[in-house]
Amino acid sequence: MCGICCSVGFSVEHFSKELKEDLLYSLRRRGPSSSKQLLKSGVNYQCLFSGHVLHLRGALTAQPMEDANGNVFLWNGEVFNGVQVEAEENDTQVMFNSLSACKNESDILLLFSKVQGPWSFIYYQASSHCLWFGRDIFGRRSLLWHFSNLGKSFCLSSVGAQISGLTDQWQEVPASGIFQIYLNYAAVSKCVTLKLYPWKCVSKENVTEECTIDLTQTQAELPAFVSVIASEAKLYLSKPIAPLNKMLPEAPLEAQCRNRSNTLPHTRETLKRFLTDEHTQKVVHQFIDVLNVAVRRRVLCLAREENLASKQVLKTCNKKANIAILFSGGIDSMVIAALADRHIPGDEPIDLLNVAFVTKRKTGPSVPNIERKQQNCHEVPSEAFAQVAAVALGHEDVPDRVTGKAGLKELQSLNPSRTWNFVEINVSLEELQKLRRDRICHLVQPLDTVLDDSIGCAVWFASRGIGWLVTQDAVRSYSSSAKVILTGIGADEQLAGYTRHRVRFQSLGLEGLNEEIAMELGRISSRNLGRDDRVISDHGKEARFPFLDENVVSFLNSLPIWEKVDLALPRGLGEKLILRLAAVELGLTASALLPKRAMQFGSRIAKLEKINEKASDKCGRLQILP
Structure with a gap:
């Protein structure tokens, strides 16, 4: 970078x-x-x-x-x-x-x-x-x-x-x-x-x-x-990518799936039933393989300092994380984390950056069942301990915090020996307004919509990586040392993750859905990626995008639409279907069934200030003042 x-x-x-x-x-x-x-x-x-x-x-x-x-x-x-x-x-x-x-x-x-x-x-x-x-x-x-x-x-x-x-x-x-x-x-x-x-x-x-x-x-x-x-x-x-396969099935897919969509339960067993089909399982494994290579390249193309763990036993908090993941606990970040775990050295922590916004800081007694430990590095001073615990408690009802903690448990079950640093990044309204004015508005420009404001601010605070590690017996401040940040952008655009994909499918069928996906990938440079690069890089860190690896995009582009998604199925199943099936094959559980939730709503930043704005409106908060 x-x-x-x-x-x-x-x-x-x-x-x-x-x-x-x-x-x-x-x-x-x-x-x-x-x-x-x-x-x-x-x-x-x-x-x-x-x-x-x-x-x-x-x-x-x-x-x-x-x-x-x-x-x-x-x-x-x-x-x-x-x-x-x-x-x-x-x-x-x-x-x-x-x-x-x-x-x-x-x-x-x-x-x-x-x-x-x-x-x-x-x-x-x-x-x-x-x-x-x-x-x-x-x-x-x-x-x-x-x-x-x-x-x-x-x-x-x-x-x-x-x-x-x-x-x-x-x-x-x-x-x-x-x-x-x-x-x-x-x-x-x-x-x-x-x-x-x-x-x-x-x-x-x-x-x-x-x-x-x-x-x-x-x-x-x-x-x-x-x-x-x-x-x-x-x-x-x-072009370094294959053209999008816009093939349509011989029989209308809606007719094939109408009855199935009403009867299939929203459970992991339903996803497992899809995997009993030999062709489906083969395609899913091919997808895992190509995405796995993309993640491997992005976590290993990095100069790592000599690992001292082989010479002496180090405390967990002294080990340095080189890789961080923008982490909501949703399907995109969970699959990336599970694949990154395969390639990052086993004694190296992985930072899971989870951001949450609240309008008011709660005050009151410290979180129960937490005892301060003198030996913890970055230990919270006693006078600040109750306040820190209260702030952490105040973010417990933020949706991405809830799913993030659930995702953390899944990853810990998947690899208990790995140190997973779940970094709780808690942002108050006052801090948001100050740093938006001082730094973020300059980085988001020339983009200027309400959506750019919400996502730009959320990604800036998340990638800064300054927050808290809250465990059962300790709370300590934490600043992520990772120079590389993995993000799941590109999955929704290619695998019909947004509500507008479902609307297009319902009105124009698979042909319309194909056109919507082609349009999404064509505009991702102007809509998302320049902004996100400027925002993340402001911290001296580099964003890497496994779902936008050229081989991953080419593989997904080569598949007919019905092998990737099935929007006749309900939310949490039909969108990003191939990714959900991959998650099941990787051993993930509840996260494989989570419906898409936009970052601005999952982190609650969209509800922090004006709540009656449209995402496409020009955002006055991004205007740079003299």
Whole structure:
């Protein structure tokens, strides 16, 4: 994870040797391990590159990187597959070496077509005086652009500046392909021309499927002096995922399932009955296998410190967690936790980050049956103990806290020898309002809806990882040390987890449901992932998305819709059916039957302030004040 930025000026008065303080501060928070700046000047332009690295794998590699030919590279990504990166290597160095070896545009496009994993990048090609930049197909890493001064300057950055009145000028770079700018031409013409090399799907029969690119919409969101043009037909990025299988069954599925949906009980035994079908069981096992590999890559691509447990017996509270999970106890986070448990060293704790919001702090006596233990690290001082216990008690009726604790018990049964740190992150209204104003509103921008506010704030507090470990005999403060945070985003979008999927199915059947799922995955970059990346990375941590692994998406896309979901069945069964069946096969119990509950409702943040808002309304609380 890194904070990357390139500020370009086309006239002397817009040349700068420093970034604005607020922008530099936000970039450094993303990359606390290393910071570096580099200035490159042409006859008509100047580029200031700024790189801030969160060290996770291989040798610490400072950015920006420059080669002997004057090319400059900024990389914010993880190569999990497609391009060979050895365990001891740093993927930034590998990618830069590969880019430096590229002889033409086709070579560059071929390289980025191969990469599997989240990425955004900025690459200055000295010989042609051009700048390449872009995001992966799902937009898992944030990249914003800001054009100003009537074409005399522009900026690319992982996160925007925080100046009142200007933040709305920052926009997310569309995850529709890779962009290229010829800097000399832009300087002379006083206009910026963006050439887009789009994603296209190439079938096994070598037939190119055109991807719909709305250049007019992108153009409409940009200033008049910025134009977007499409690349030549033969120059494009090959999509790293298989196209969505939109096959429909020969007989109407509704008729097949109508009676079954009324008679099947909402129990684990019902799910087990599905698994008695040989084909269903085979598909579920294939899904587990591909998701298991995705989780393994995301928990092992990480530089771990030498484990001292083999040399001496350590107290549990002194062992360091390297991996954390955004954890509600729902089906998505439970399956990720169960699979992560297979690959993370057995003596390494896993942090389960569970966030809850309440309007008022309860006061009163301390929680019964809890005794303070002097030997516990991060022990709560005696004068604060009663208050801490009361706060924890005040969050007991928050839905995600209830399901989270139930999920914790399931995981403890699955692997009793593992230390599962269930981190209770309790947020008061006062703390929410202060930190939204000071930090979160700047990160959520340029998104600005009520939904962006709720999810952005919930994810920011959860990923910060500061809370309490409450056990039967102790309460202690806790701050998660994990640099990598696993999240379940992508499961609902692909497996019809939202209410709108059920509404679409009821009105337009399976054909309509297929179209809704295709639309969900197509817009996930602009709707979710840039925002979540900015929010999580603000703590110097990296988000990783197992359900959006290219092989997982390709596998799910290859299946006909009825092998993944059955919305003729009730909530808690039919949506995400294949994932529920996988959970049963993994030994999970009650969590396999939990219906989808949105984070903003499960954490209770949606009820904390104005309760009569629509999710799509613009949120006044996100406005940046002077």
